Amino acid sequence: MSEVSFLSSNQILSALPNSVYQRLKPHLELISLIPGQVLHKSGETIKEVYFPHQALISLVLIMSDKSTTEIGLVGNEGMVGLTAILGGDSTTSLSMVQIAGTAMKLPSNILNEEFHRGEELQQLLLLYTQAQLSQISHIAACQSQHIIEQRFARWLLLVRDCTGRDSLPLTQKLIALMLGVRRASITEAAISLQQAGIINYSRGQILIVNPKKLEQIACECYGNIKSEYTRLLGSIKDLK
Numbered sequence: 001m002s003e004v005s006f007l008s009s010n011q012i013l014s015a016l017p018n019s020v021y022q023r024l025k026p027h028l029e030l031i032s033l034i035p036g037q038v039l040h041k042s043g044e045t046i047k048e049v050y051f052p053h054q055a056l057i058s059l060v061l062i063m064s065d066k067s068t069t070e071i072g073l074v075g076n077e078g079m080v081g082l083t084a085i086l087g088g089d090s091t092t093s094l095s096m097v098q099i100a101g102t103a104m105k106l107p108s109n110i111l112n113e114e115f116h117r118g119e120e121l122q123q124l125l126l127l128y129t130q131a132q133l134s135q136i137s138h139i140a141a142c143q144s145q146h147i148i149e150q151r152f153a154r155w156l157l158l159v160r161d162c163t164g165r166d167s168l169p170l171t172q173k174l175i176a177l178m179l180g181v182r183r184a185s186i187t188e189a190a191i192s193l194q195q196a197g198i199i200n201y202s203r204g205q206i207l208i209v210n211p212k213k214l215e216q217i218a219c220e221c222y223g224n225i226k227s228e229y230t231r232l233l234g235s236i237k238d239l240k
Contacts, residue, residue: 055101077164
């Protein structure tokens with residue numbers, strides 16, 4: 001894939017004016033991410049940030065009893081490591097790769113240097129921060145207010161948006177861990193959606209057959225998250 005293709009694969013990088021990108025370019029490193037890879041540990045100083053292409057990264061909280069809950073998702077619309085620009089050296093969540101793919105890695109000190117110029121990158125990352133905070137707050141509300149089938153549908157749609165894929169290499173065990181529910185509950189929800197012709201599920205692979213019907217099953221949280229991303233980031237190319 002050409003440099004232009006890699007650049008356009010991440011929406012933040014593709015929105016940057018060429019002058020800004022040229023300052024970052026010598027420090028950007030193309031890397032491959034694999035499922036289960038941890039990019040940032042809880043409490044660890046963030047030394048690098050990541051701009052995913054088709055990879056999916058989950059922001060996960062791990063409780064003292066080792067139970068997990070996903071609080072956010074990052075794909076080709078964003079960046080992993082936002083706390084690096086917010087004045088904190090670390091985060092309480094763990095950033096873990098869920099779906100393999102490539103990403104651009106950038107030292108956090110280089111990002112901070114560009115951010116504090118107060119130009120386009122700063123404006124863009126502040127908008128993205130607001131969009132991600134909205135996502136996290138809606139996911140928190142969703143966990144306690146909506147039934148599992150709605151939450152499962154919402155999660156699949158967010159994963160689809162983050163990766164740009166309808167075919168998703170996901171296991172029921174992984175989905176259960178991210179949603180903080182029993183695996184049997186995800187099995188029941190997957191069977192229901194498959195019988196309705198909305199998804200096809202085989203071992204370790206989910207194919208979204210009918211996204212529109214999946215949106216009808218999903219709770220209001222998906223629409224709210226998507227509309228906020230569109231409102232804040234839909235016109236980011238105007239920054240150029």
